[in-house]
Amino acid sequence: MTLNPQMPKCWRVESKPHKFCPGCGHGLVLKALGEAIDELGIQDRVVFGCDIGCSLLTWDFFDVDTVQTHHGRTTPVITGLKRANPDAIGIAYMGDGGGYAIGSQHLVNAAARNEKITVILANNTNYGMTGGQMAPTTLPGQKTETSPYGRDAEDIGYPTQGPEMVAAIGQKGAYVARGTMANIRQLKGYFKKALQNQMDGTGFSFVEALASCPTNWRTNAKDTWNFVENEMSKYFAVGELKVPDQLKEV
Amino acid sequence: MVCVGVKIIEERIVEAYVGEYASGKSENAVNRALELVRSGRQVNLVDLDLVEPFYTLRPIKQELTNMGLKVIAWETGETMGLGEAGSIIKPEMRWALQRPGDVILDIGYGVEGAKTLNLVEGAAQNPDLKVFAVVNVYRPMTSTINEIISYVSELGLVHGLINNSHLGDETQIKDIEEGARIVTEAAKELRLPVVATAVDIKLKKEFSTGHDCMGNPVRFLTRFMQNTFW
Amino acid sequence: MTEKPIQGERKMFLTGNEVVAWAALAAKVDIMYGYPITPQNEIMHYWTRMAPKYGKKFLQTEDELSAGFTTIGGVLAGKKAFTATAGPGNTLMQEPISMAEMMRIPTVVVIQQRGGPSTATVIYSQQEVTMTTYGGNGEGFRVVYSTATHQELFDYTIKAFNTAWKYRFPTFVLGDGYQAKMRESLHIYDPEEKGIKLVEPTPTLSRPGQIGVNREPNHIRNTYNTEEELYQIVMGYAKEYAEISPEIIEFQEQDVDDAEIVIVSHGVVSRAALAATQELRKAGYKVGYFRPITLRPFPTERMRAVAANTKKLLVVESALGQLNKLVLNEIYGLTTPIETLLKPGVGVTSEEIVTRIKSLL
Numbered sequence: 114m115t116l117n118p119q120m121p122k123c124w125r126v127e128s129k130p131h132k133f134c135p136g137c138g139h140g141l142v143l144k145a146l147g148e149a150i151d152e153l154g155i156q157d158r159v160v161f162g163c164d165i166g167c168s169l170l171t172w173d174f175f176d177v178d179t180v181q182t183h184h185g186r187t188t189p190v191i192t193g194l195k196r197a198n199p200d201a202i203g204i205a206y207m208g209d210g211g212g213y214a215i216g217s218q219h220l221v222n223a224a225a226r227n228e229k230i231t232v233i234l235a236n237n238t239n240y241g242m243t244g245g246q247m248a249p250t251t252l253p254g255q256k257t258e259t260s261p262y263g264r265d266a267e268d269i270g271y272p273t274q275g276p277e278m279v280a281a282i283g284q285k286g287a288y289v290a291r292g293t294m295a296n297i298r299q300l301k302g303y304f305k306k307a308l309q310n311q312m313d314g315t316g317f318s319f320v321e322a323l324a325s326c327p328t329n330w331r332t333n334a335k336d337t338w339n340f341v342e343n344e345m346s347k348y349f350a351v352g353e354l355k356v357p358d359q360l361k362e363v
Numbered sequence: 364m365v366c367v368g369v370k371i372i373e374e375r376i377v378e379a380y381v382g383e384y385a386s387g388k389s390e391n392a393v394n395r396a397l398e399l400v401r402s403g404r405q406v407n408l409v410d411l412d413l414v415e416p417f418y419t420l421r422p423i424k425q426e427l428t429n430m431g432l433k434v435i436a437w438e439t440g441e442t443m444g445l446g447e448a449g450s451i452i453k454p455e456m457r458w459a460l461q462r463p464g465d466v467i468l469d470i471g472y473g474v475e476g477a478k479t480l481n482l483v484e485g486a487a488q489n490p491d492l493k494v495f496a497v498v499n500v501y502r503p504m505t506s507t508i509n510e511i512i513s514y515v516s517e518l519g520l521v522h523g524l525i526n527n528s529h530l531g532d533e534t535q536i537k538d539i540e541e542g543a544r545i546v547t548e549a550a551k552e553l554r555l556p557v558v559a560t561a562v563d564i565k566l567k568k569e570f571s572t573g574h575d576c577m578g579n580p581v582r583f584l585t586r587f588m589q590n591t592f593w
Numbered sequence: 594m595t596e597k598p599i600q601g602e603r604k605m606f607l608t609g610n611e612v613v614a615w616a617a618l619a620a621k622v623d624i625m626y627g628y629p630i631t632p633q634n635e636i637m638h639y640w641t642r643m644a645p646k647y648g649k650k651f652l653q654t655e656d657e658l659s660a661g662f663t664t665i666g667g668v669l670a671g672k673k674a675f676t677a678t679a680g681p682g683n684t685l686m687q688e689p690i691s692m693a694e695m696m697r698i699p700t701v702v703v704i705q706q707r708g709g710p711s712t713a714t715v716i717y718s719q720q721e722v723t724m725t726t727y728g729g730n731g732e733g734f735r736v737v738y739s740t741a742t743h744q745e746l747f748d749y750t751i752k753a754f755n756t757a758w759k760y761r762f763p764t765f766v767l768g769d770g771y772q773a774k775m776r777e778s779l780h781i782y783d784p785e786e787k788g789i790k791l792v793e794p795t796p797t798l799s800r801p802g803q804i805g806v807n808r809e810p811n812h813i814r815n816t817y818n819t820e821e822e823l824y825q826i827v828m829g830y831a832k833e834y835a836e837i838s839p840e841i842i843e844f845q846e847q848d849v850d851d852a853e854i855v856i857v858s859h860g861v862v863s864r865a866a867l868a869a870t871q872e873l874r875k876a877g878y879k880v881g882y883f884r885p886i887t888l889r890p891f892p893t894e895r896m897r898a899v900a901a902n903t904k905k906l907l908v909v910e911s912a913l914g915q916l917n918k919l920v921l922n923e924i925y926g927l928t929t930p931i932e933t934l935l936k937p938g939v940g941v942t943s944e945e946i947v948t949r950i951k952s953l954l
Contacts, residue, residue, distance in 0.1 A: 196624065533778050
């Protein structure tokens with residue numbers, strides 16, 4: 114498995130170059146997702162839903178049917194669509210605020226009901242679109258606009274461990290993983306398994322992707338990679354947390 | 364040795380009224396209980412409708428008490444947010460069969476409605492217990508012979524059917540008779556008796572023989588439940 | 594696959610919630626999404642009991658936000674979908690419905706009003722008029738049918754799906770706890786057998802075909818870049834809404850032509866208003882009756898004509914002036930005095946209205 118230098122086929126040429134900040138993790142995450150869709154040959158069947166927040170910028174990112182919803186509400190929109198049309202392949206794309214804060218009840222209950230959808234969540238430890246506020250995933254001590262002295266874990270708790278939470282409530286047949294933009298081939302593999310799991314009708318699938326936000330982190334290229342690879346991964350362990358039997362051989 | 368004679372123990376009446384949502388369970392239970400009171404018996408009427416907080420005995424509890432019934436039910440004022448706080452069973456309801464006198468149980472509807480009887484201590488073992496399924500053929504789940512058979516079969520223990528077919532204020536004699544035919548046919552298949560056809564007291568003179576067109580005994584109903592919004 | 598839920602026309606004895614479930618079946622609804630709240634629960638109870646028999650679906654969601662947004666998902670997939678709620682659930686429902694309003698997604702929501710504010714009572718009110726007509730952060734681009742009888746609940750629930758799919762504005766059937774739980778007889782029927790054409794749903798997303806070969810991908814959004822862009826969109830909707838309103842507007846009236854006072858009410862209260870009107874007419878009082886059936890769009894033109902032609906209006910409702918606010922807004926400029934009989938969260942009897950009218954004439 115390799116990552117091609119050119120655009121994935123399912124990327125929408127008309128909306129490129131995309132509008133994410135230089136160095137933003139979304140671009141890499143969406144490239145891995147685009148190649149996963151291409152390799153599985155499912156472009157015609159995919160319905161892609163995005164939250165509002167930075168993930169909003171994906172509303173015309175792919176040449177696939179796409180709906181932009183409200184903050185946190187992409188999971189139920191894709192759930193409702195998938196229930197009404199089981200042939201569709203539903204992808205709900207969101208950030209850490211959408212999945213772990215305002216839409217956490219939807220994520221938890223979609224997982225508990227083993228909805229046959231795929232949720233992909235970009236974790237960049239802050240609310241990017243609204244100007245870099247503290248997110249459920251902000252690291253202890255990390256400074257944001259609403260934690261100007263650094264996140265005080267004693268006061269407001271430790272970062273949300275999303276995939277661990279989803280794996281804990283995930284049903285038989287669910288697929289749960291955490292990948293990182295720092296290992297894009299692995300991340301693409303996780304996306305393919307997550308989508309395959311939905312196509313097999315086996316269960317819910319969830320992939321968190323560690324992603325960069327240099328704009329709000331105020332980091333240069335070197336520090337950005339250092340934060341993703343060395344700071345974030347210290348707290349957010351990369352790997353597969355739940356793999357159904359039929360995907361274990363893949 | 365003096366013979367003290369034989370103490371006659373009067374047979375106790377214990378009846379449970381079950382059936383489909385809005386089939387007329389409560390109306391039949393109330394009227395049956397009052398009929399027993401009028402014949403000089405001591406009667407307990409127990410509201411066990413745990414699903415539907417709307418048409419229940421609560422609002423007419425005082426009225427029925429004044430008529431000589433012992434009513435075991437919540438009163439609207441003492442229950443907060445019914446339907447929200449949940450359906451709550453009173454301890455007196457659970458132990459209703461331990462009371463002296465006859466016991467008429469008004470059981471709620473729903474998939475699990477008839478199972479409410481399991482909550483009444485001693486119901487399953489009570490040799491006197493008779494369970495009657497109230498059927499209105501103008502209700503959607505029990506409108507044909509086959510629907511009634513499949514509905515009653517799912518209820519568990521049932522000793523007889525009550526034909527309560529009506530269309531509210533617009534009920535005509537032919538509607539009741541049509542119901543009697545369907546319910547009697549279903550009862551035959553189920554090998555159960557039709558205990559009675561229930562008829563609004565307003566139509567008493569039309570049923571002066573005391574029987575419906577199928578020969579089932581008629582019970583006349585005075586409508587209380589239409590005044591029981593919450 | 595399965596037989597039709599209703600064949601021919603049948604007279605039945607039903608509760609209002611059951612009526613809604615039957616009407617949805619009759620309207621060929623594919624899927625219901627819902628979350629429990631009193632007094633609408635039996636809509637779900639009956640839908641879940643009947644749906645599998647007719648190849649229909651149901652999803653119980655985690656809350657009303659999810660019930661609304663999953664309904665949106667179902668509609669986008671090209672299925673007739675609906676949900677039902679009340680009170681605080683209606684409050685949450687306003688978020689998804691604002692999205693449906695912006696994206697012209699033909700959702701149908703049945704509201705069985707309960708007491709408010711907050712959780713208040715589970716019983717009854719007409720206090721969800723303002724929220725249902727103009728809720729959410731929008732301009733009230735929605736259709737609201739306020740029903741009064743079980744027959745209307747059946748008729749207008751069927752109609753709501755047609756209206757929603759024809760005009761693509763979110764559509765509400767506004768009932769209340771009394772209507773939900775009351776039992777009365779009505780005729781249920783297969784609308785198509787009666788010549789009512791059911792509007793066919795079409796998918797917005799997940800349409801058949803191959804992208805780039807015989808179809809293009811569809812990208813839909815509710816966020817716009819500039820104020821001007823949004824302004825164009827909203828004004829376009831406003832124009833369209835105004836244009837189609839005459840086709841949607843419905844009202845009911847009696848004895849208004851020579852009336853010295855006209856009772857204005859909606860929903861279940863209008864039953865008492867109509868009874869009062871008839872009783873007072875028999876006694877020789879010149880009383881009229883006017884009832885908007887669509888609260889959005891409001892029958893403005895007729896309301897103004899009726900108001901201009903009488904000496905006084907009496908607005909009666911089970912809320913502290915929510916219908917009254919709509920009326921005031923619609924008849925602005927006229928000088929006809931408005932009297933009110935407002936009982937928030939409490940039912941109104943015809944006797945009360947009669948007494949009130951007698952004190953006013």
